[in-house]
Amino acid sequence: MFICVHLWLLTGVHYWFKTMTRAIIIAGTQSGSGKTTVTLGIMAALARMGYKVQPFKCGPDFIDPSLHELVTGVVSRNLDLWMAGESFTRQTFGRHSVNADISVIEGVMGMYDGGDSSSSSLAEQLDVPVVLVLDVRSQAESAAAVVKGFESLNPKVSLLGVILNRVASPRHLQLVTDAIKEHCQAEILGHLPRNVAFGMPERHLGLHMGAEEPISSEAIAELAETIAEHVDLERLLEMATITSGKAVGLPAVKPPLVRIAVARDRAFCFYYEDNLDLLERAGAELVFFSPLEDGGLPPDIQGIYLGGGYPELHAEELSENRPMRTAIKSWAEQDGIIYAECGGFMYLSQGIVDHDAQFHPMAGVFPLQARMQNSRASLGYREICLKVDGLFGPAGTIMRGHEFHYSTVTAVAPTAIAPGAIAPEKIYGVNNGTEEGYCHKNVLGGYMHLHFGFNPEAVAEFIGKCKNHR
Numbered sequence: 107m108f109i110c111v112h113l114w115l116l117t118g119v120h121y122w123f124k125t126m127t128r129a130i131i132i133a134g135t136q137s138g139s140g141k142t143t144v145t146l147g148i149m150a151a152l153a154r155m156g157y158k159v160q161p162f163k164c165g166p167d168f169i170d171p172s173l174h175e176l177v178t179g180v181v182s183r184n185l186d187l188w189m190a191g192e193s194f195t196r197q198t199f200g201r202h203s204v205n206a207d208i209s210v211i212e213g214v215m216g217m218y219d220g221g222d223s224s225s226s227s228l229a230e231q232l233d234v235p236v237v238l239v240l241d242v243r244s245q246a247e248s249a250a251a252v253v254k255g256f257e258s259l260n261p262k263v264s265l266l267g268v269i270l271n272r273v274a275s276p277r278h279l280q281l282v283t284d285a286i287k288e289h290c291q292a293e294i295l296g297h298l299p300r301n302v303a304f305g306m307p308e309r310h311l312g313l314h315m316g317a318e319e320p321i322s323s324e325a326i327a328e329l330a331e332t333i334a335e336h337v338d339l340e341r342l343l344e345m346a347t348i349t350s351g352k353a354v355g356l357p358a359v360k361p362p363l364v365r366i367a368v369a370r371d372r373a374f375c376f377y378y379e380d381n382l383d384l385l386e387r388a389g390a391e392l393v394f395f396s397p398l399e400d401g402g403l404p405p406d407i408q409g410i411y412l413g414g415g416y417p418e419l420h421a422e423e424l425s426e427n428r429p430m431r432t433a434i435k436s437w438a439e440q441d442g443i444i445y446a447e448c449g450g451f452m453y454l455s456q457g458i459v460d461h462d463a464q465f466h467p468m469a470g471v472f473p474l475q476a477r478m479q480n481s482r483a484s485l486g487y488r489e490i491c492l493k494v495d496g497l498f499g500p501a502g503t504i505m506r507g508h509e510f511h512y513s514t515v516t517a518v519a520p521t522a523i524a525p526g527a528i529a530p531e532k533i534y535g536v537n538n539g540t541e542e543g544y545c546h547k548n549v550l551g552g553y554m555h556l557h558f559g560f561n562p563e564a565v566a567e568f569i570g571k572c573k574n575h576r
Contacts (some may be wrong), residue, residue, distance in 0.1 A: 165214030296337030412450025
């Protein structure tokens with residue numbers, strides 16, 4: 107399968123040298139091609155066959171990785187060349203693939219969509235072969251032209267296999283298969299019939315999180331059986347074999363220097379796992395708590411991390427937990443350190459106006475009000491530059507992340523909230539020409555989901571701020 111040699115060096119850096127491992131990228135021709143369904147089915151089927159599957163997600167998505175974990179029992183990792191940087195992306199892939207029988211990477215959108223963060227770019231940089239999911243619902247022989255185009259657009263990418271989705275009949279399958287065999291190099295690995303009854307409920311930010319178990323164990327088993335019946339998994343495993351002799355290094359884990367409370371529950375569930383790892387490696391002891399259910403903050407903490415999620419769906423419950431809201435507000439007003447992004451940022455506002463125009467009071471740290479809207483407010487990659495010294499370093503510090511939300515914030519007159527209060531300062535200069543990143547005392551919040559992998563030094567700065575805070 108593969109040989110792995112470990113070396114512990116006096117420098118405290120852990121290296122491994124991979125001589126052989128298996129990995130595959132499941133890409134799609136476009137969003138909605140069935141890529142997630144096929145990926146989940148392949149992961150589940152391989153796991154049921156006894157293989158240790160390491161899941162990955164190409165791009166910035168939070169939801170698909172949670173579904174990967176649901177079907178494999180293994181934490182999935184994001185691989186994003188632009189947002190996290192090439193070096194960190196390689197490091198993440200190497201560190202987590204090394205002990206797996208096979209790594210399955212779910213692509214993003216269409217195979218070539220996303221520039222540096224596309225599935226094709228990742229395949230090229232990691233030298234991982236691609237299996238293309240092609241929806242043939244409304245075509246037959248023309249499918250060959252689509253596959254031919256995907257094969258030829260970037261010769262540096264090895265597109266080795268195709269899985270056909272939504273095949274209507276044996277005759278339909280024959281027409282598509284014959285055309286692809288005649289004109290293309292990629293092999294047909296299998297197909298999914300059009301009548302496969304598998305679906306997942308969606309909402310405004312996409313599918314439901316894996317922790318909510320939107321897919322029953324029976325549905326997962328049925329999908330795995332369908333994949334095993336219609337897809338040549340043995341051939342896929344043969345195709346997935348890649349070789350690599352590159353070393354991957356990681357800094358040694360520091361002993362705990364600070365305790366950081368991390369909000370994690372149904373309302374706050376969007377975290378890049380590598381962000382949490384980087385915090386721990388830099389000396390943070392992470393203590394998880396629930397703003398929905400807990401009556402107060404964990405004891406003996408030096409900082410708080412409020413991630414994104416769905417506070418708008420749980421606004422009433424969050425609002426009714428007055429002891430937690432009071433504890434957060436008190437911590438902030440006593441110069442406690444808080445970093446909040448997207449949903450966590452909304453929680454620090456005066457309140458959330460939900461889709462039914464109902465106002466729900468929140469922690470009230472920022473003189474802002476978050477209002478949900480039916481249309482998407484913002485989507486895209488962002489690079490930010492700190493305009494002033496902040497929690498993540500001095501002015502000029504560069505970080506990268508992603509923005510995706512359906513709410514906007516409007517200012518509330520600070521003096522209407524507290525006498526003498528002043529408006530929060532915006533300390534992010536954003537590469538789209540806007541300003542963001544609201545700062546109040548030692549609280550920093552904004553809509554950006556930052557990936558710490560692009561600038562790990564920022565994590566050390568944050569840990570240092572927490573360590574020195576009293």
